[in-house]
Amino acid sequence: MTESIAWPAPAKLNLMLRIVGRRLDGYHELQTVFQFLDRRDELHFQPRSDGRILLSTPLPGVPWETDLTVRAANLLKQYKKPAQGVTISIDKHLPMGGGLGGGSSDAATTLVALNQIWETGLDHATLAELGFTLGADVPIFIHGRAAWAEGIGETLTDLDLPQPWYLVLAPDCHVSTAEIFSAPDLTRNSPRIKIRDFLEGDRRNDCLSVVRRRYNKVAAALDWLDQFAPAQMTGTGACVFAAFSDASTAQAVHNRLPADLVGFVARGINLSPLLTQIT
Structure with a gap:
């Protein structure tokens, strides 16, 4: 592998x-379903002989040393x-804090890429265990396949x-995952379901009603999109989505889209481009 390769870090939907x-x-304790999107960040890795770990594209408001990619690189190095x-x-295309997993995906790609570039020889299970210490969503991006979790x-x-x-x-707001998971009105005792129930149409998101009550912009995006197809929210938001049978629709x-909403069209994919790149 060479440093000139663009390493993909795809988005996910819950x-x-x-x-x-x-x-x-x-x-x-959760039950959720992950699927990837063909929209992604792209990362480049330039090996250094001095042993240092640097980020040449820091995100606004995020100190470079706390960036998940830097933390992932330091974790593997330690x-x-x-x-x-x-x-x-990082060539950043995914919105921050939108529930698409951009930071977790960037961290997973960093672990997978540097495992090859540094020739550290870890298997995916070990990389996923390391990634889990950075965030609960990191393992699914290392796993690389659509999954029930x-x-x-x-x-x-x-x-x-x-x-x-x-x-x-992508509504113009940042939803705090910590705020939603600590909300007193969050349902925490939903009955468990089977994979079959999901496949037959149970697409409930227990966080949606809590976010809708607290974030008017998310509520407005859901209401607008719901005119055209059943609107859902990924994770704790803020991003919402709807499925269509073809790209043109x-x-x-x-x-x-009204002027106050931004969004994009992407294909749902079951196999991460990160996984296909290393196999």
Whole structure:
């Protein structure tokens, strides 16, 4: 592998999200379904001989040393102690804090790419364990396949899902995941369902009603999109989405977006481009 390769970090959607309990350590027990999108960030890695880890494209308001990609690189370096360092650059296309997993995906791509570039030789299971310490969504991006997830998101069962076209809207607000998961009116005891129930149409997101009550812009985006197809929210938001059978229909709805809404059309995919790049 060479540093000139653009390493993909795709977005994800939560097609369903149920909160079925709460653990003694405060983490919530979930059932959710992950599917990737063909929209992504792209990362480049320039090996360094001085052992340092640098980020050449820091995000506004995020100190470079706290960026998830830098933390991921430092984590791998502490675990395997390679002599090399790296300069990381990110071509950012995914919105921050929208529930699309951009930061987690960037971290996962960093672990997978540097595992190859530094020749640290870790298998995917070990990389996923490391990634989990950075965030609960990191393992699904290392796993690289659409999946049913349980536990706190780390127990994965592969799914072969339809791959529709989605119109994704990004309301102009940042939803705090911590705020939503600590909200007193959040449902924390949803009955568990089977994969079959999801496949037959159970797409509930227990966070949606809480976010809708607190964030008017998310509510407005859901209401607008729901005119054209059943509107859903990914994770704790703020991004919302609807599925369409073909790109032209999704694009036609996108073309009707009011001036105060932004969005994009993307294909749902069951196999991450990161996984296909390394196999």
